[in-house]
Structure formats: C-alpha cells, structure tokens
Amino acid sequence: MQIKTPEQSKTILTDMVLPGETNPLNNLFGGELLARMDRAASIAARRHSRRIVVTASVNHVAFNKAVPLGSVVTVEAKVSRAFKTSMEVFIDVWIEDRESGERTKANEGIYTFVAVSETGSPIAVPEILPETDLEKERFVAALRRKQLSLLLSGKIKPSEAVELKALFE
Numbered sequence: 001m002q003i004k005t006p007e008q009s010k011t012i013l014t015d016m017v018l019p020g021e022t023n024p025l026n027n028l029f030g031g032e033l034l035a036r037m038d039r040a041a042s043i044a045a046r047r048h049s050r051r052i053v054v055t056a057s058v059n060h061v062a063f064n065k066a067v068p069l070g071s072v073v074t075v076e077a078k079v080s081r082a083f084k085t086s087m088e089v090f091i092d093v094w095i096e097d098r099e100s101g102e103r104t105k106a107n108e109g110i111y112t113f114v115a116v117s118e119t120g121s122p123i124a125v126p127e128i129l130p131e132t133d134l135e136k137e138r139f140v141a142a143l144r145r146k147q148l149s150l151l152l153s154g155k156i157k158p159s160e161a162v163e164l165k166a167l168f169e
C-alpha cells in the first residue's frame with residue numbers, strides 16, 4: 001500500500017459564524033464547532049484512506065478562545081498518524097481579524113477515525129510519513145494518545161499502555 005504524507009490529507013473548511021450557531025454570549029456554540037471539526041477531520045481521514053471512515057473517538061478538544069458571532073473560522077485537519085485501521089486526525093481552528101486578515105489560533109481537537117468496509121468492518125489504511133517538525137512531533141505523541149484513549153475506554157489494560165507509562169517513569 002502506498003505510503004502517504006499528512007499534507008496529502010490536508011482539509012480546510014472556512015465558514016462564518018451565523019446567529020443560529022451561537023450561545024447566549026453570542027459566541028460560537030461548542031457543539032457546532034465540534035461538528036465542523038468532525039466534518040473536516042472525516043474528509044482528511046477519507047483522503048488518507050480512500051475508504052468509508054467513522055469517528056471512533058474524540059480524544060481531546062480545547063476551547064481556548066471564544067469565537068464571536070460574525071467571525072470567519074478556518075478549520076484545518078490533517079491525519080497525524082495512521083495505525084492499522086485507525087487514524088489520528090489533528091484539527092487546528094483559526095479565526096481571522098476582519099481588518100488585518102491576521103490569523104489567530106482559537107482551538108484545537110484530536111479525533112480518531114477508523115476506515116471500514118461497506119459492511120462496517122475495520123480495514124487497513126496506508127502508512128504515513130511525517131515531513132515537518134510539527135508533523136513529526138504529532139506523529140510520535142499520537143501513539144501515547146491512542147493508548148490513553150483505549151485505556152480510558154476500557155479497551156486495554158494499564159500494563160499494555162507501554163509508551164504512555166514510560167512518560168511517568
């Protein structure tokens with residue numbers, strides 16, 4: 001199977017924040033942002049695997065900065081690591097200043113997708129080769145995040161989370 005790069009899965013969704021998508025403080029509703037991240041990440045996972053993909057877990061989301069009504073929001077998703085049938089997708093969320101056009105990082109999320117067959121059985125995905133320093137950093141840490149996610153969901157025992165345990169030794 002052909003080895004791919006994170007760049008090949010890069011997916012960018014740019015959209016505005018409209019009144020029906022906000023909370024009582026007139027900032028983007030968290031669930032709306034999660035949906036936008038899920039959509040971009042799912043396209044990135046599909047581009048990497050060229051398969052049907054399903055969201056297996058949301059590993060991490062940080063709502064660091066409120067996104068006000070009327071903001072232009074860019075959601076950028078890239079596969080950060082491919083395992084056997086699963087892929088970690090890193091999502092960076094940016095907002096842009098109306099006058100200067102300068103971009104500020106507002107939020108980020110890390111989702112896991114699994115490639116599946118027409119009948120929903122997990123199916124192997126291509127390997128990934130990170131290129132930039134940031135891609136390499138995210139690639140290495142992805143294994144620990146996978147172990148943490150599997151541990152929290154009760155799918156592996158603490159003794160199996162070898163790389164994760166090594167962080168505390």
Ligand SMILES: CC(C)(COP(=O)(O)OP(=O)(O)OC[C@H]1O[C@@H](n2cnc3c(N)ncnc32)[C@H](O)[C@@H]1OP(=O)(O)O)[C@@H](O)C(=O)NCCC(=O)NCCS
Pocket residue numbers: 054055056057083084085086087112114116120122146149150153155
């Ligand atoms: C995701 C799904 C395909 C996994 O099926 P499964 O029977 O648990 O399959 P497996 O145990 O073989 O796991 C498949 C892969 O997912 C990974 N995985 C499963 N649960 C995970 C979790 N919570 N966190 C991280 N990875 C997970 C496994 O480690 C495995 O990865 P690998 O093959 O790359 O090593 C299945 O649970 C499913 O279809 N869930 C519903 C998905 C869905 O509908 N999402 C939309 C939300 S409404």
